[in-house]
Amino acid sequence: MITAGLVLTLAHDEALAPLADFVCVTVGELQPHNRLPIATQCDSLESQQALWDELITLPGVLTMDLVFEDFSDVEDFSSEQLPSRWKRREREGRTHDLTDEISTDLDAEEST
Amino acid sequence: MDRREALKLTALAAATTVASRRVLAQARNPAQNTAAIDPSVVRRMGTDVRWDKAPCRFCGTGCHVQVGVRAGRVVAIAGDQLADVNKGLLCVKGYHVGLALYGSDRLTQPMLKRNGRHEPISWDEAIRIITDKIAADPAGFAMYGSGQWTIPEGYVANKMVKAGLGHNNIDPNARLCMASAAAGYVSTYGVDEPASCFDDLDHADTVIMWGNNPAEMHPILFSRIVDRRARGQTVEIIDIGTRRTRTTGFANHYLEFKPHTDMAIANCIAQQLLASNTHSREWVERFVAFRKDAAQPNLLGEVATFEEYRQKVARYTPEYVSTLSGVSVEQLRMLGRLFGDPAKRITSLWCMGPNQHTRGTAMNRLLHGIHLLSGHFGREGDGPQSLTGQPSACGTAREVGTFAHALPGGLLVANPEHRHETEEIWNLQPGRINANIGLHTVEMWKRFSTPSSEGGSVHTIWVQVTNPGQSLPNLNRLFKPSRQLADKFLIVSDVYPTATTREADLILPSAMWVEKNGMVGNSERRTQQWFKMVDPPGQARPDAWQTLAVARALFDRAIPGMRDKDGNFLFEFKRPDGTTVPAWEWAHFYDVNVDEQLFEEYRRFSRFKHKDLAPYGEYVRARGLRWPVVRQPNGVWKETRYRFIEGEDSYVARGKRVQFYHSTSRDDRAQMWLHDYVAPPESPSPEYPFWLCTGRVLEHWHTGSMTMRVPQLRGSVPQAYVELNARDAVRLGIANGALVLLESPRGRLVIPAWIDGRGRPPEGSVFVPFFDERLPINDLTLDAHCPISKQPDYKKCAVRVSLAPAGATVTAPSPASPAPNRGG
Ligand code: SF4
Numbered sequence: 001m002i003t004a005g006l007v008l009t010l011a012h013d014e015a016l017a018p019l020a021d022f023v024c025v026t027v028g029e030l031q032p033h034n035r036l037p038i039a040t041q042c043d044s045l046e047s048q049q050a051l052w053d054e055l056i057t058l059p060g061v062l063t064m065d066l067v068f069e070d071f072s073d074v075e076d077f078s079s080e081q082l083p084s085r086w087k088r089r090e091r092e093g094r095t096h097d098l099t100d101e102i103s104t105d106l107d108a109e110e111s112t
Numbered sequence: 113m114d115r116r117e118a119l120k121l122t123a124l125a126a127a128t129t130v131a132s133r134r135v136l137a138q139a140r141n142p143a144q145n146t147a148a149i150d151p152s153v154v155r156r157m158g159t160d161v162r163w164d165k166a167p168c169r170f171c172g173t174g175c176h177v178q179v180g181v182r183a184g185r186v187v188a189i190a191g192d193q194l195a196d197v198n199k200g201l202l203c204v205k206g207y208h209v210g211l212a213l214y215g216s217d218r219l220t221q222p223m224l225k226r227n228g229r230h231e232p233i234s235w236d237e238a239i240r241i242i243t244d245k246i247a248a249d250p251a252g253f254a255m256y257g258s259g260q261w262t263i264p265e266g267y268v269a270n271k272m273v274k275a276g277l278g279h280n281n282i283d284p285n286a287r288l289c290m291a292s293a294a295a296g297y298v299s300t301y302g303v304d305e306p307a308s309c310f311d312d313l314d315h316a317d318t319v320i321m322w323g324n325n326p327a328e329m330h331p332i333l334f335s336r337i338v339d340r341r342a343r344g345q346t347v348e349i350i351d352i353g354t355r356r357t358r359t360t361g362f363a364n365h366y367l368e369f370k371p372h373t374d375m376a377i378a379n380c381i382a383q384q385l386l387a388s389n390t391h392s393r394e395w396v397e398r399f400v401a402f403r404k405d406a407a408q409p410n411l412l413g414e415v416a417t418f419e420e421y422r423q424k425v426a427r428y429t430p431e432y433v434s435t436l437s438g439v440s441v442e443q444l445r446m447l448g449r450l451f452g453d454p455a456k457r458i459t460s461l462w463c464m465g466p467n468q469h470t471r472g473t474a475m476n477r478l479l480h481g482i483h484l485l486s487g488h489f490g491r492e493g494d495g496p497q498s499l500t501g502q503p504s505a506c507g508t509a510r511e512v513g514t515f516a517h518a519l520p521g522g523l524l525v526a527n528p529e530h531r532h533e534t535e536e537i538w539n540l541q542p543g544r545i546n547a548n549i550g551l552h553t554v555e556m557w558k559r560f561s562t563p564s565s566e567g568g569s570v571h572t573i574w575v576q577v578t579n580p581g582q583s584l585p586n587l588n589r590l591f592k593p594s595r596q597l598a599d600k601f602l603i604v605s606d607v608y609p610t611a612t613t614r615e616a617d618l619i620l621p622s623a624m625w626v627e628k629n630g631m632v633g634n635s636e637r638r639t640q641q642w643f644k645m646v647d648p649p650g651q652a653r654p655d656a657w658q659t660l661a662v663a664r665a666l667f668d669r670a671i672p673g674m675r676d677k678d679g680n681f682l683f684e685f686k687r688p689d690g691t692t693v694p695a696w697e698w699a700h701f702y703d704v705n706v707d708e709q710l711f712e713e714y715r716r717f718s719r720f721k722h723k724d725l726a727p728y729g730e731y732v733r734a735r736g737l738r739w740p741v742v743r744q745p746n747g748v749w750k751e752t753r754y755r756f757i758e759g760e761d762s763y764v765a766r767g768k769r770v771q772f773y774h775s776t777s778r779d780d781r782a783q784m785w786l787h788d789y790v791a792p793p794e795s796p797s798p799e800y801p802f803w804l805c806t807g808r809v810l811e812h813w814h815t816g817s818m819t820m821r822v823p824q825l826r827g828s829v830p831q832a833y834v835e836l837n838a839r840d841a842v843r844l845g846i847a848n849g850a851l852v853l854l855e856s857p858r859g860r861l862v863i864p865a866w867i868d869g870r871g872r873p874p875e876g877s878v879f880v881p882f883f884d885e886r887l888p889i890n891d892l893t894l895d896a897h898c899p900i901s902k903q904p905d906y907k908k909c910a911v912r913v914s915l916a917p918a919g920a921t922v923t924a925p926s927p928a929s930p931a932p933n934r935g936g
Contacts, residue, residue: 001116005123007131007201009342028124028131033342037127039120062342065201065335068126068153070119070180071211072187 015060174634220650296476323465507633
C-alpha cells in the first residue's frame with residue numbers, strides 16, 4: 001500500500017463535491033485560498049498514478065502538489081517488469097501496430 | 113489504530129500543515145519555522161524511521177526533501193518545510209527520487225567488455241585497466257562529466273586532469289545545456305551566474321518565459337508563480353515560444369515566433385525603448401558600457417558606443433521584426449511598452465531555448481541588455497535570470513570550473529594570474545597548469561569518433577554521471593563511429609544501464625544521491641549539502657572515490673603530475689590528529705569526511721571572483737546558502753540575494769547603488785552588446801521542409817535513465833513521440849498514434865505521432881522529447897554550435913516528415929553509411 005499527502009488548489013468550493021466519490025481519497029479541512037489537503041491510499045504505484053491523473057483533471061482543480069509519500073511497501077522492481085505498453089506490444093509482437101493504444105494514451109494525456 | 117490508518121492521518125496532517133500556510137513554496141526566514149517536517153509525521157512514522165535533509169536529485173531548482181530511512185532503506189519522502197526554495201512542496205519527480213534508488217537492475221559490479229559481452233571484474237582490475245590506459249597515453253585521455261557531479265566529485269576530477277595530467281581535456285555535459293548562459297553572464301557582468309534569485313518569482317508583476325516551459329521543466333518554481341494568483345495577486349505571464357506548452361495554458365499572452373528570431377525580438381524591444389525615449393538614462397549614463405563582437409567572436413569583444421548601439425537596433429522596428437518573427441506588431445509593441453514602464457517589475461526567465469542556439473551567447477547578452485537598457489534590474493522581481501536543468505550545473509560545472517577552459521572559482525586556464533593562483537592553492541610547480549584550453553564537448557567526441565590516423569587524438573574517455581550515447585547531438589557523427597574503432601576505449605561510471613554503458617568497454621557501478629555524501633549548487637547560486645544515509649547496492653561506489661583511486665594508482669606508478677611540488681600525493685586527507693588517511697582505499701574512504709576536506713580546499717578559490725563560500729559546517733545547518741556568503745562582523749555568515757546591489761551585496765561600495773565590480777571594462781559597468789539577427793545554420797528546405805525542436809517532458813529527467821525506472825513516471829509517459837500540428841497531420845495523412853518517419857540529413861527515426869498533444873507545435877514544426885533511449889532523436893539533430901560558448905543547438909534543424917511505410921517498426925535504424933554531416 002502506498003500512502004501520499006497532497007495539496008489541491010481549487011478554483012472554487014464546488015470542486016470539493018466530486019472528491020467524495022473516490023474511496024481511496026480522504027479529504028481534509030479546506031484551508032484559506034481554497035487549498036485542500038488530501039490523503040490517497042492505493043494498492044500499487046500504477047493505481048496511485050491513475051488516481052492522481054484523474055484528480056488533476058477534475059473540474060475546478062487548479063494544481064496538485066505532493067507533500068508526503070510513504071513507499072515502504074514497494075518491493076524492488078526491475079525495468080524489465082515495469083508497466084509499459086511498449087513491453088506488452090513487444091511481447092505480443094506488435095511493435096508496428098501502435099495506433100489504438102497510443103492514440104488512447106495520448107488523448108488521455110492531452111486532457112491533463 | 114492500524115498502520116494503514118496511521119499512515120493516512122500522517123499524510124493528511126502533512127498536507128494540512130502545508131496547505132494552511134499563508135504562502136506556499138516561499139519563505140524568507142526559515143528560522144521562523146520550527147520543524148523540517150510536521151512533527152506529527154515524525155511521530156506517526158515511528159522512531160525506527162530516521163529523517164534527514166537532502167536536495168532533490170533531479171533539476172536545478174534544488175528543492176529540499178526530508179528522507180525517511182528505515183533499516184538501511186529509504187522508505188518515505190516528505191517536502192522540507194524549512195527549505196526556502198520549495199517550502200514543503202515537491203513535484204512528481206521529486207517525490208519519486210527515493211524510488212529511483214531501487215530498480216533491481218542497478219549496476220553493482222565493474223564489468224569489462226570481452227568478446228562483445230560485459231563480464232564482471234574486480235575493482236582492483238578496473239582501476240588497473242584505467243591506470244594502464246592513462247599512463248600509456250595521458251594526452252589521449254579525456255574526462256566527460258556532468259552537472260550531476262557533486263561539487264567534491266567534480267573538484268577531484270578537475271584536479272586530477274588539470275593538475276595531474278597537465279592538460280585540460282575535461283568538460284561537463286553542462287556544455288550542452290548552459291554554456292551559453294555562462295558566456296552571456298561573463299561577457300556582460302565579468303563574472304558568471306545570475307545576479308538575482310528565485311525571490312523574483314514572488315515579486316514580479318510580469319514574468320516573461322523566453323523559449324521556456326517551467327510548468328514542466330521547473331514545476332516548483334512555476335507553482336511559486338501561479339500560487340500568487342491563488343492568493344489573489346496579479347501576476348502576468350508572457351510566453352514567448354515556438355510551440356504551445358503547458359506553460360502557455362497559464363499565460364496572459366502567447367507570442368509565437370519563428371525559430372531563431374528571438375534575437376530580433378530582443379532587439380525590437382531595445383529599438384522601441386530608444387525610439388520612445390523610455391529607456392533608462394540613468395542606467396545608460398552610470399551603469400553600462402557598450403561592446404560589439406571582434407572579428408573572431410570572444411568574451412571581451414571591442415568597445416562600442418551608445419550611438420553605435422542606437423544605430424544597430426534602429427532597423428528592428430516592430431513592423432520589420434513582425435515580418436521576420438511572425439509575432440504581431442501589436443504584441444511586439446506590448447513588449448516595448450512593458451519594458452518602458454519603470455513602475456513594472458519584470459522577470460525574464462529562460463533555460464534551453466536561448467542557450468541551445470547557434471547564437472546562444474549573443475541571445476543571452478541581448479536578454480541582459482534589454483533589462484539593463486530599461487533599468488529593470490536589481491529590484492526584487494525585476495531582472496533577468498537563466499535556469500539550469502541539472503542539480504549542480506552551477507555548483508559543479510560552472511563554480512568548480514570543470515569546463516575545458518576553466519579553473520575553480522571562476523578562474524580561467526588562459527589567464528596567467530589565474531593559473532598562478534591555482535598552482536599556489538594546489539601547491540604545484542609553477543607552470544604546471546596548461547595554458548591551452550582543452551577540448552570542448554563536441555570537439556572531444558568528434559576526436560574520439562575519428563580514427564587516430566585521421567587526427568582523432570582522443571583515445572580514451574571516462575564518462576561520469578551522464579549519458580552521452582543518448583544526449584550528444586548528431587550521434588551518428590559524434591558517438592557511434594567510435595564504437596567501431598578498435599583503439600578507442602570508453603569507460604562509463606553510472607548507476608543504471610544506459611545507451612552509453614551498453615556501448616562501454618568498461619563499466620563502473622556508482623553510488624547515487626543519499627548513498628554517498630554530497631554537495632550541489634542550484635540555479636540561484638545556492639550551495640547545498642547532505643550526508644550519506646544508506647549503503648549503495650553491491651559494489652557500487654561514489655565517483656569521487658573512483659577518481660581518487662585512479663589518481664592514487666597513477667601516483668604509485670610514479671606519474672609525476674600526481675605529486676605536488678613537495679612530492680606529496682595531490683589529494684591528502686587528514687585525521688584531526690594530523691595523520692594521513694588513505695581515502696583512496698575503499699576501506700578508509702569514510703574514515704574522514706572526504707567531501708568536507710575537498711570542499712574546504714575548493715573554498716579557497718571562491719574569494720577571487722567574489723563567489724565566497726562559507727565553511728562546510730554552515731551548509732550542514734542550512735537548506736543551502738546563496739553565494740557570496742560573507743562573514744559579518746558579528747560572526748554570522750550572510751548569503752546574498754541580489755548581487756551588485758548596494759545593501760544586498762556586501763561587496764558593493766557604499767554610495768554606489770549599483771556596482772558591477774568584475775566589469776570587463778574595469779569601470780564598474782556592465783556590458784551591453786550589439787548583435788544583429790543572423791539566420792540559423794540549417795533551415796527548412798524543399799527536401800527537409802519541417803523544423804525539428806527537441807526537449808524534455810515533466811515526468812522524465814533528461815535521458816530517462818532514472819525516471820524511466822520509476823513505474824509511475826514511466827507509466828505516465830512510457831515512450832517518446834513526435835508532436836505534430838493537426839493541419840500538417842491531415843495534409844500528410846497521419847492519424848494520431850500512426851508511425852511517422854522522421855528524416856534529417858544526418859539520420860532517421862520511426863516514431864508514433866501525437867497530434868495537437870500536450871505541446872502544440874505550429875504548422876511546419878515538430879517536437880520530439882529525448883528521454884527515450886529506444887527512440888534516439890539525437891540521431892537527427894545537428895552539432896552546429898555557438899562560436900563562443902560551443903553549445904550545440906538542439907532546438908532547430910530541418911527534417912522531412914512522412915507516414916512510415918507499411919510494416920515499419922518503431923526503431924531507429926542507423927544509416928548504413930553515415931549520412932553527410934552539415935553540422936559545424
Ligand atoms: S522541481 Fe526539480 S528539484 Fe524540485 S522536486 Fe521537482 S525535480 Fe526535484
